[in-house]
Amino acid sequence: MASPSKQEKKEKTEVADQEHLRVLASDNPGASLVKNLLDGMNFLSWNRSVKIALGAKMKLGFINRKNPKPSKTADEYEQWTRADCLVFSWLLNSISKDIVESFRYINTARELWLELEARYGTSNGPMIYQLQREIASATQGTLTVLAYFGKLKKLSDELSCLVSIPSCRCGASKETADLPVADNLMQFLVGLNDSFDHVRN
Template identity: 50%
Template sequence: MVEDPDILRLQPGDNPGISLVTTLFDGTNFLSWSRFVKLGLMAKMKLSFINGEYKKPEKNAREFEQWIRTDSMVTSWILNSMKRELADCFMYSNTSRELWKQLENRYGQSNGPMEYQIKKELGTTVQGTLPLSAYLAKLTKLWDELTCITPTPSCTCGNCTCGATAESAKIKENDQLIQFLMGLNEAYDSVESPNLGDGSKT
């Protein structure tokens, strides 16, 4: 169990009406929403309440009452970060950990359909009327979301000099560069093709 007293401490500005995000959870944006919630809880040193590291103490433990108070606050923050009609469906969760597990089970574990949707959107994303910076930002957001649900496997050979991880990252970057160039407007047709490793350019 985590025993850092700062984890239980609430700041003067902490109150049950706080929302941890600027865009509320609406049932379709769990991936990005959950990331922002975790960042908010991490900043408040309360992430261990939802990830299971700080479990509920026994009733006779001296920190029991403070744990209940802090955990209730975390639960309120999460509920306030959701649209009201969704929050009403989860408001009877006993702990913030239980609430988070219910949300993950319902919205966060279907990575297959989510991966399909992201890749489908990537396949149809072009610059169109977007400024170049906005087009790149849109692609980057989709790439980051895809990475979150399909992380690159780490090297398991035990040899850190094998270069497999670096090579995998290089291939991924090259694929993203090609995707970016393919979606550019015709005005950028004169841009040179990326170096694909054979030294040739068009």
């Protein structure tokens, strides 16, 4: 089998470079990217779900600056505008109707994303407080051990996204990173029902 020519390689590279601009017939602008719409209180989990969905559709670059708006004279300007409108529409459809109206007149998906981050994503203090409070008060109750573990894991994962641990090259960095793991284990044990006293001891 003959190896591909330089021209064929160049064409494949150009197609791959333009993949983010493709809009498929199945790309419905009326669709929502996520099941749980942004309501102002769930930005962290909503943000992550939207990024995963856009990444799967090869459209993440429209919100993270990897696919910047080309000049109006560029060949791909019309294609870029069409794809950006699609992403913009998906984002709007992923926001609760109670808050979406204040975002309708923003121009691009990137500008909308920055506005959402500024409004709902920068004030981590109250979110950190709420998560730590939920973790501290979590108990097994009527949950199965597996469901209780899943609940605590979700809360601690959300918290770790908000609280960054400084890194260094010394051994202290690893020890510092291990602290939340030990805390999570202790909280899990504390919240277990009394029937698990033998596990705690």
